[in-house]
Amino acid sequence: MNLHEYQAKEILARYGVPVPPGKVAYTPDEAKRIAEELGKRVVIKAQVHVGGRGKAGGVKLADTPQEAYEKAQAILGMNIKGLTVKKVLVAEAVDIAKEYYAGLILDRSQKKVVLMLSKEGGVDIEEVAAERPEAIHKFWIDPHKGFRAFEAREMVKRAGLEGHLNKLAQVLVALWRAYEGVDASIAEINPLVVTTEGQVVAADAKIVLDDNALFRHPDLAELREIEAEHPLEVEASNYGFAYVKLQGNIGVIGNGAGLVMYTLDLVNRVGGRPANFLDIGGGAKAEVVYNALKVVLKDPEVKGVFINIFGGITRADEVAKGVIRALEEGLLSKPVVMRVAGTAEEEAKRLLEGKPIYMYPTSMEAAKAIVAMVGGAA
Amino acid sequence: MILIHRETRVLVQGITGREGQFHTQQMLDYGTRVVAGVTPGKGGTEVLGLPVYDTVREAVAQHPVDASIIFVPAPAAADAALEAAHAGIPLIVLITEGIPTLDMVKAVAEIKALGSRLIGGNCPGIISAEESKIGIMPGHVFKRGKVGLISRSGTLTYEAAAALSQAGLGTTTTVGIGGDPVIGTTFKDLLPLFNEDPETEAVVLIGEIGGSDEEEAAAWIRENMKKPVVGFIGGRSAPKGKRMGHAGAIIMGNVGTPESKLKAFAEAGIPVADTIDEIVELVKKALG
Numbered sequence: 001m002n003l004h005e006y007q008a009k010e011i012l013a014r015y016g017v018p019v020p021p022g023k024v025a026y027t028p029d030e031a032k033r034i035a036e037e038l039g040k041r042v043v044i045k046a047q048v049h050v051g052g053r054g055k056a057g058g059v060k061l062a063d064t065p066q067e068a069y070e071k072a073q074a075i076l077g078m079n080i081k082g083l084t085v086k087k088v089l090v091a092e093a094v095d096i097a098k099e100y101y102a103g104l105i106l107d108r109s110q111k112k113v114v115l116m117l118s119k120e121g122g123v124d125i126e127e128v129a130a131e132r133p134e135a136i137h138k139f140w141i142d143p144h145k146g147f148r149a150f151e152a153r154e155m156v157k158r159a160g161l162e163g164h165l166n167k168l169a170q171v172l173v174a175l176w177r178a179y180e181g182v183d184a185s186i187a188e189i190n191p192l193v194v195t196t197e198g199q200v201v202a203a204d205a206k207i208v209l210d211d212n213a214l215f216r217h218p219d220l221a222e223l224r225e226i227e228a229e230h231p232l233e234v235e236a237s238n239y240g241f242a243y244v245k246l247q248g249n250i251g252v253i254g255n256g257a258g259l260v261m262y263t264l265d266l267v268n269r270v271g272g273r274p275a276n277f278l279d280i281g282g283g284a285k286a287e288v289v290y291n292a293l294k295v296v297l298k299d300p301e302v303k304g305v306f307i308n309i310f311g312g313i314t315r316a317d318e319v320a321k322g323v324i325r326a327l328e329e330g331l332l333s334k335p336v337v338m339r340v341a342g343t344a345e346e347e348a349k350r351l352l353e354g355k356p357i358y359m360y361p362t363s364m365e366a367a368k369a370i371v372a373m374v375g376g377a378a
Numbered sequence: 379m380i381l382i383h384r385e386t387r388v389l390v391q392g393i394t395g396r397e398g399q400f401h402t403q404q405m406l407d408y409g410t411r412v413v414a415g416v417t418p419g420k421g422g423t424e425v426l427g428l429p430v431y432d433t434v435r436e437a438v439a440q441h442p443v444d445a446s447i448i449f450v451p452a453p454a455a456a457d458a459a460l461e462a463a464h465a466g467i468p469l470i471v472l473i474t475e476g477i478p479t480l481d482m483v484k485a486v487a488e489i490k491a492l493g494s495r496l497i498g499g500n501c502p503g504i505i506s507a508e509e510s511k512i513g514i515m516p517g518h519v520f521k522r523g524k525v526g527l528i529s530r531s532g533t534l535t536y537e538a539a540a541a542l543s544q545a546g547l548g549t550t551t552t553v554g555i556g557g558d559p560v561i562g563t564t565f566k567d568l569l570p571l572f573n574e575d576p577e578t579e580a581v582v583l584i585g586e587i588g589g590s591d592e593e594e595a596a597a598w599i600r601e602n603m604k605k606p607v608v609g610f611i612g613g614r615s616a617p618k619g620k621r622m623g624h625a626g627a628i629i630m631g632n633v634g635t636p637e638s639k640l641k642a643f644a645e646a647g648i649p650v651a652d653t654i655d656e657i658v659e660l661v662k663k664a665l666g
Binding site: 106108109111112113126129130142143144180183185210211212213215216242244246254255256257258259260261262264265266267268269274277279282310311312313341342343362363364 | 452453476477478479480481483484486487488514515516519529530531532533534535536537540557559560584586587588589590591594612613614615616617620621622623624625626627631632652653654655
C-alpha cells in the first residue's frame with residue numbers, strides 16, 4: 001500500500017527523522033491558514049500516489065500566505081497522470097545546501113533489506129542507478145542485528161556525504177527503525193537535505209507498506225484510500241479475489257496466479273487485449289465463480305469473457321455450476337469461452353453441454369476464439 | 379528423485395485446521411508417510427488417526443521426522459517454520475500465503491543458519507511422482523517419469539506435469555518454490571540436486587516476472603548444468619508495477635522484466651516455451 005508524502009513524513013518524524021514543519025490542506029483557505037501559522041516561505045505539494053509531481057506542476061513555492069492560497073488553488077483539482085489532486089501538503093521551504101538520497105528496499109536476491117545511499121539526491125534514483133551505478137552505495141542489513149549507528153556512520157563516510165556526521169547517521173538509523181517498525185517494503189528520503197544552517201531534514205519521503213503485514217498495523221491499514229482505487233478492484237478484494245484492472249476488453253478468469261498470467265499472455269499473443277487479471281484461487285466453489293463473473297462483467301469495457309480452469313483441488317464441475325448459475329440469472333450478456341481440464345473435467349463438460357458457452361479443448365484455441373469474437377487490438 | 383521419497387516421514391503443523399486436515403487426508407491417500415501433527419493447544423488429541431502434539435519438539439521426541447509441512451495462518455507461519463528448524467527438522471515446506479515479508483527475511487536467514495532447508499512460503503509443496511507428496515497438488519496428474527520440474531506457480535505446474543505425463547515423459551520430483559518475494563529455496567538451489575539425480579534426464583523451469591531468480595538460475599546452468607533445461611516465463615504481457623496475484627510477481631523499475639529473463643535464458647542456451655504444450659515439444663527435442 002502506497003502512503004502519501006505527508007503520511008510518510010509523519011511516520012518518519014515519529015521515529016526521529018527531522019522533517020520540515022507542515023500540514024495538509026484540502027482547500028486554498030486551509031493552505032493560506034497553514035502558511036500564516038508557519039510564518040515563513042512555504043512549499044505547496046500535491047498529495048497523489050504518482051511520481052513526477054514536480055515536473056507535472058504539482059509542487060510550487062509561495063512567499064506569502066496569499067500566494068499560498070493562489071498556488072494551492074492552482075494545484076488542487078489538477079490532474080496528474082490520471083489522478084485528481086484532492087489535498088496538498090503545505091510545508092516550510094528548506095534552504096538547500098546539499099541534496100542526498102537515502103532509501104531502504106528489499107533486495108530479493110540477497111533476501112535482505114538493502115540501504116542505498118547517494119550524494120546524488122533530488123533526482124530520479126532509478127536514472128542514477130541505470131547511468132552511474134557507482135554513485136549509489138549499498139549496505140545489506142542483517143535482519144537480526146538490525147542497522148547500528150556505527151554502520152550508519154561508516155556508510156555516510158563511504159558514500160562521501162558532507163555535513164554533520166552524527167545527524168546524518170541518526171537519520172539513517174531512524175529510517176531503518178521506521179522501515180522495520182511499520183513493515184515497509186520501500187522507505188525513501190529523496191532528497192535528504194543538509195540546509196544552509198547545517199540541519200539535516202527529509203524534504204521529501206516515500207513509504208510503501210507491505211500489504212501482508214497490515215494486519216499488525218490497524219492504524220496504518222485505515223489510511224487506505226478506497227476512492228483512489230478502481231471500484232472493481234475494491235469489489236473484487238471484498239470477495240477475496242486477486243483482481244487487477246487492465247486496459248483491454250476481454251475479461252479473464254482462472255484458478256491460480258500462474259495460470260491467469262499465462263492466460264493473459266496467450267490472449268496478448270493472439271492479438272487480444274485482456275481487461276483484467278482475476279484469480280479465483282484454489283478450491284473455489286460455484287459461488288466464487290459466480291461472483292467472479294459478476295465482477296468481471298461489471299466492467300463496461302468487457303466484450304467477452306475467457307474462463308481458463310485447470311482442476312486440481314479446484315473441481316471443474318464446481319466452476320461449471322457457477323457459470324450455469326450466472327447464465328440462469330441472465331448475467332451472461334457477453335460471449336463466454338471456456339477451457340476446462342483436470343479434476344472433474346468430464347462432469348463439467350456434461351453440465352455445460354447444450355449451454356450457450358463456447359468450450360475449447362486447449363487454452364490457445366479458446367484464446368483465439370475469444371479474440372475473434374470481440375475483435376483484437378486496434 | 380530429489381528431496382523426498384516413499385520413506386520420508388512427515389509432520390503436519392496446523393493439522394487440526396480445515397486446510398491442514400483436508401490436505402493431510404490427501405497426502406495419506408497419496409501414500410505419504412504422515413506420522414504426526416502439531417497444533418498448539420490441541421496436544422493429546424487425534425486427527426485422522428494421527429497423534430497431535432502441542433509443540434514440534436514434543437512430536438519429534440516421539441516420532442522420527444524427516445520433513446514438516448506447515449498450514450499455519452500467515453501471522454504465525456514464520457514462527458512455525460522457525461519452530462520446526464529449531465527442533466532439527468531438515469526439510470520444511472511452508473504452504474501458507476500472505477506472510478509478512480520481514481518475517482520471511484528473518485526466518486529464512488535463521489533457518490539457513492540452523493542447517494534446515496525451507497521450501498516456500500506461498501507454495502504448493504513437493505511431489506516425487508508415485509512416491510510421496512508433501513504439498514497440496516493434485517497427485518493424480520503426476521506420472522512417474524524423467525523430468526524434474528521447478529516452478530514459482532501452482533496451477534501452471536500441475537498443467538505442465540499433466541502435459542508431460544500425457545506425453546509419456548512423466549516427472550521425477552516437482553518442487554513448487556513459491557510466489558513470494560522472499561522464499562527459502564530458489565531455482566539455483568535445486569538445480570544441483572537435479573543435476574546429480576540419476577533418474578532426472580531433463581529439467582523444466584517455470585519462472586515468472588519479478589525478482590531475478592531466473593537470471594541467477596540461467597547463470598548457474600550455463601556454468602554447471604549437465605542436463606537439458608527448458609524454460610518458461612509467465613506474465614510476459616503484464617504491465618509494470620502491478621502485482622499479478624503472486625506477491626512476488628511484480629516488475630519494479632528495471633528489475634523482474636520478462637525481457638531480462640528471456641535474455642538470460644537465451645545466453646545460457648536454454649530454449650523457452652511460449653505455451654505449456656511447447657514445453658513438452660522442447661523437452662522431447664532436448665532428449666532426442
